Amino acid sequence: MNYTILLFNIVNEMELIMLNNEEKQEIHSNAFTIIENANKLHVINKNRRISEKTRLSYNRIAERLLLINKIMPINAASSKSSYYVYKAAVNSYLLDKISATILLMNKLRAFEAEWLKEVSNLKLYIEFINAVGIDQGKVNLLAYKTVSFNSEWSIKTKEFKPKAISSKSKRLKSLPKNWTEKIFLTALESKSKHILPIATLAITGCRPQELEYGVELKLNDDRSISAKIFGAKTHDGKYGQAFRMFTSKSDSIEFLYLIDQLEQNSGILTVKANAGALCDKVPYLSKKTMPRLKEPVSAYCYRHRFSGDLHKVGLDSEAIAKALGHSNDQSQQKYSKSHRSGATGFSISNIVAATPVNLKNQAKLRNSIHDLAQP
Known part of the structure; x- marks a missing residue:
């Protein structure tokens, strides 16, 4: 899948294009699988130990990456540590979107078109979060210790440089x-x-x-x-x-x-x-x-x-x-x-x-x- 196109679909104020009948049938047939996967991510989100201050900070980073710069975390980072900050921010943002959508599902069941739209939203969120990579237990982080990412990271602007922390x-x-x-x-x-x-x-x-x-x-x-x-x-x-x-x-x-x-x-x-x-x-x-x-x-x-x-x-x-x-x-x-x-x-x-x-x-x-x- 072209995740750049997926990113732009999500970024566009989280609004979906009109679904044709074939797409509706595909989503409807896979709806319960999508909702099941979304519920698993919803549970992960509920169990996260994250302060509101960190959540707000992550939201700002994710919105800057997704809504303003339209760029993936891997392309925005200037080091391995900043990559993990950006990835965590985007994952946090998407998990919150999934949780908010799950909580709306029961209210929308009576309106099939709206319900299908929310299922489609969930499908996009899940596909995108899989592309970014949710790393519970830091398994991937341990694997990345011996890998060089210099070839994957592009030249960055000052906007993405972390600020020095002062006492x-x-x-x-x-x-x-x-x-x-x-x-x-x-x-x-x-x-x-x-x-x-x-x-x-x-x-x-x-x-x-x-x-x-x-x-x-x-x-x-x-x-x-x-x-x-x-x-x-x-x-x-x-x-x-x-x-x-x-x-x-x-x-x-x-x-x-x-x-x-x-x-x-x-x-x-x-x-x-x-x-x-x-x-x-x-x-x-x-x-x-x-x-x-x-x-x-x-x-x-x-x-x-x-x-x-x-x-x-x-x-x-x-x-x-x-x-x-x-x-x-x-x-x-x-x-x-x-x-x-x-x-x-x-x-x-x-x-x-x-x-x-x-x-x-x-x-x-x-x-x-x-x-x-x-x-």
């Missing part, structure tokens, strides 16, 4: 002291729909994904704000915190804005945002606000700044882990300990988390001290 904790040190205030004022001036989420990032240090779940804010009598955050990165409770709560106070412009919004809403707010849109908006606002920055501010920079706040007020490692939503005190080692905020008077109290913190660093320290004390 956000180090990045924080290069930002101006009042960077959060500057970005927030730009968001206010542009009347962005992300004003509330950005303010919430600033005072809670929550992850962007946690704003999709909704961060609950409550105004207290002493004009402090209590926050309840439902944790991301918990992997079905295996680690991380399912939720965390704390009360904080600050004189930052974001904090004062949230107090004003809470007063207008009977003292209670649930702040929500699309994680992908928020992660795109923060760098955009930072470029608009500080065009001379070498690298834009990311949504995660707020979390690292919040970690710096926690260290500044002298919290122990257990309290910091709880406030950041960690299940152990080792994860915080990746976060900033420096304070880069123009706000003063920050305080935090009443820190509660879903589960006790595993104090691995403290245990290591105790063991080291014990070993050093031995004669």
Whole structure:
């Protein structure tokens, strides 16, 4: 089969050409086999352990390859590792399409033409996913270790070169002291729909994904704000915190804005945002606000700044882990300990988390001290 033609059929807004009677009969006769194969892939998709952030990232890559550049992963990659990223992205995208179609099938059974069209969609998705190659168990990856692909990969444009990953904790040190205030004022001036989420990032240090779940804010009598955050990165409770709560106070412009919004809403707010849109908006606002920055501010920079706040007020490692939503005190080692905020008077109290913190660093320290004390 010519998979380039197949690719263009799928890419064209996922719309199929009108089927003639012969094609309809062929699809109808093979429909149950197609649906059976699609159900197997649907099960694989349901059992995938993939975060929403990764899924969104994969969707962007797949749409860029399939919808914009109309190119196969093997032709887009510049190395073996990038090939597997692109292949995984396209497979993820197609598996989601298959799952969405399977869920629609029962509703469409009463309308044969539409039902046949969806079966035809499934047929194309399956053929294309077979062409890309789904590699459960990384069997093919192991086989490819001794193979050179240089002859198969064409010269690539800069668009497909992976971006260098920078340390956000180090990045924080290069930002101006009042960077959060500057970005927030730009968001206010542009009347962005992300004003509330950005303010919430600033005072809670929550992850962007946690704003999709909704961060609950409550105004207290002493004009402090209590926050309840439902944790991301918990992997079905295996680690991380399912939720965390704390009360904080600050004189930052974001904090004062949230107090004003809470007063207008009977003292209670649930702040929500699309994680992908928020992660795109923060760098955009930072470029608009500080065009001379070498690298834009990311949504995660707020979390690292919040970690710096926690260290500044002298919290122990257990309290910091709880406030950041960690299940152990080792994860915080990746976060900033420096304070880069123009706000003063920050305080935090009443820190509660879903589960006790595993104090691995403290245990290591105790063991080291014990070993050093031995004669």
